Amino acid sequence: MSNIVNVDVRGLSCPQPALQTKQTIGKMDSGTVEILVDTQTSCDNVSRLAQKAGWDVEVQEQPEGGFKIILNKK
Amino acid sequence: MSSIARFFTSRWGPIITGAMVGILAPILVKLGNPGNMGICVVCFNRDIAGALGLHRAGVVQYIRPEIIGFVVGSLVAALIFREFKPRTGSAPVVRFFLGVFSVIGALVFLGCPWRAYLRLSGGDWNAIPGILGLLAGIGLGIVFLKMGFSLSRNRTAPKAVGWALPIFMVILFLLLVFRVDFSGNSTGPIFFSKSGPGSMHAHLLISLCVGLFIGFLAQRSRFCTVGAVRDVILLRDAHLLNGVIALIIAAVATNLVLGQFKAGFQNQPVAHTNFVWNFMGMVLAGLAFTLAGGCPGRQLFLSGEGDGDAAVFVLGMIVGAGFSHNFNAASSPNGPAAFGPIMVIVGLAICIIIGLTMRETAKK
Numbered sequence: 001m002s003n004i005v006n007v008d009v010r011g012l013s014c015p016q017p018a019l020q021t022k023q024t025i026g027k028m029d030s031g032t033v034e035i036l037v038d039t040q041t042s043c044d045n046v047s048r049l050a051q052k053a054g055w056d057v058e059v060q061e062q063p064e065g066g067f068k069i070i071l072n073k074k
Numbered sequence: 075m076s077s078i079a080r081f082f083t084s085r086w087g088p089i090i091t092g093a094m095v096g097i098l099a100p101i102l103v104k105l106g107n108p109g110n111m112g113i114c115v116v117c118f119n120r121d122i123a124g125a126l127g128l129h130r131a132g133v134v135q136y137i138r139p140e141i142i143g144f145v146v147g148s149l150v151a152a153l154i155f156r157e158f159k160p161r162t163g164s165a166p167v168v169r170f171f172l173g174v175f176s177v178i179g180a181l182v183f184l185g186c187p188w189r190a191y192l193r194l195s196g197g198d199w200n201a202i203p204g205i206l207g208l209l210a211g212i213g214l215g216i217v218f219l220k221m222g223f224s225l226s227r228n229r230t231a232p233k234a235v236g237w238a239l240p241i242f243m244v245i246l247f248l249l250l251v252f253r254v255d256f257s258g259n260s261t262g263p264i265f266f267s268k269s270g271p272g273s274m275h276a277h278l279l280i281s282l283c284v285g286l287f288i289g290f291l292a293q294r295s296r297f298c299t300v301g302a303v304r305d306v307i308l309l310r311d312a313h314l315l316n317g318v319i320a321l322i323i324a325a326v327a328t329n330l331v332l333g334q335f336k337a338g339f340q341n342q343p344v345a346h347t348n349f350v351w352n353f354m355g356m357v358l359a360g361l362a363f364t365l366a367g368g369c370p371g372r373q374l375f376l377s378g379e380g381d382g383d384a385a386v387f388v389l390g391m392i393v394g395a396g397f398s399h400n401f402n403a404a405s406s407p408n409g410p411a412a413f414g415p416i417m418v419i420v421g422l423a424i425c426i427i428i429g430l431t432m433r434e435t436a437k438k
Binding site: 010011012013014015016018019022038039040041044048049052065 | 083157159161163164219220224225226227228229230296298301304305308309311313366367368383434
């Protein structure tokens with residue numbers, strides 16, 4: 001059972017959502033990270049960054065608005 | 075619809091937006107806008123400030139429809155693609171002053187990042203120190219971002235917050251169309267230049283349509299001339315930089331076709347040759363834009379999608395342009411003005427303090 005790392009970047013300006021994602025996954029070789037974002041722009045930026053770093057990306061639209069981005073790397 | 079949305083957020087979005095800017099800006103020059111100033115977000119906000127009587131530089135007073143189009147075009151795109159989201163609360167007063175100082179810096183160089191790239195594409199080599207300064211300013215901003223700089227989080231806001239700047243832009247358009255003049259002797263409340271750059275403009279409907287088109291594209295593609303450099307340095311991501319490269323290639327080609335490419339340092343339109351202050355002005359502008367999260371165009375596009383904090387930055391740019399001219403800090407083709415250098419130094423000091431002191435407030 002691996003721990004899930006949670007990152008909440010809702011409401012932050014560019015480039016902080018992508019930067020915080022980079023700083024988080026930069027410390028990890030594998031695992032699961034769940035990132036909450038509030039805009040499509042942040043969602044795209046975070047997803048693009050994680051994919052380039054070799055993480056699997058799954059995006060879930062949240063009922064209250066915004067997105068949960070689930071990053072996985074084995 | 076979703077396939078169109080995906081296309082513009084793909085790598086092609088910024089490239090197409092940049093290429094369109096690179097083609098349309100020199101055409102606007104051909105149709106009447108000032109030289110190498112088909113589009114300049116800072117210069118055009120300065121002209122709006124002049125038209126509203128916020129400064130008395132008679133040669134730079136005009137309500138620029140391109141700015142109106144940028145905000146309203148972005149609003150239309152955001153509404154169609156369900157991205158209009160009123161929000162505010164991320165240190166608006168700090169953003170106001172970042173807007174003020176970004177303009178003070180950019181008017182020492184005589185152009186925003188958009189115009190820096192457009193000047194380069196027209197053969198104005200004085201743009202090179204300006205662009206180097208911009209890179210340095212963005213680099214400095216990145217140092218603060220890495221240290222944890224944040225203007226803290228915004229929150230969802232009532233609809234009025236999102237609509238305020240777009241409606242202000244519509245009112246500006248009405249003032250432009252009706253050329254409101256109470257006495258009939260050009261005594262205000264709205265002022266229009268009779269000579270100089272402010273008197274040079276393409277037909278207002280053409281300018282408006284170009285603004286609307288670019289505003290629409292840029293909202294979809296997230297085009298940003300400061301994010302372009304920032305993301306390469308900070309995130310090793312060239313997504314936005316491709317847009318700026320496309321802009322420069324398209325603008326060089328269009329200027330060559332239109333016979334507007336004139337290489338050199340001397341006698342360039344609305345430009346001066348002082349290397350040091352072309353550089354330093356853009357260090358300040360680059361730092362202020364980076365701390366605020368995007369270039370002046372991006373602030374307009376964000377305003378169109380309901381970002382009340384970006385709207386405050388835009389208002390800061392307009393007021394800052396007034397300060398810049400009233401305090402004799404804006405350069406002219408003769409070179410930096412008497413108080414330009416000291417204003418840049420004061421602005422840098424204040425932005426550095428902001429960079430060092432602003433951190434995210436604790437989550438509730």
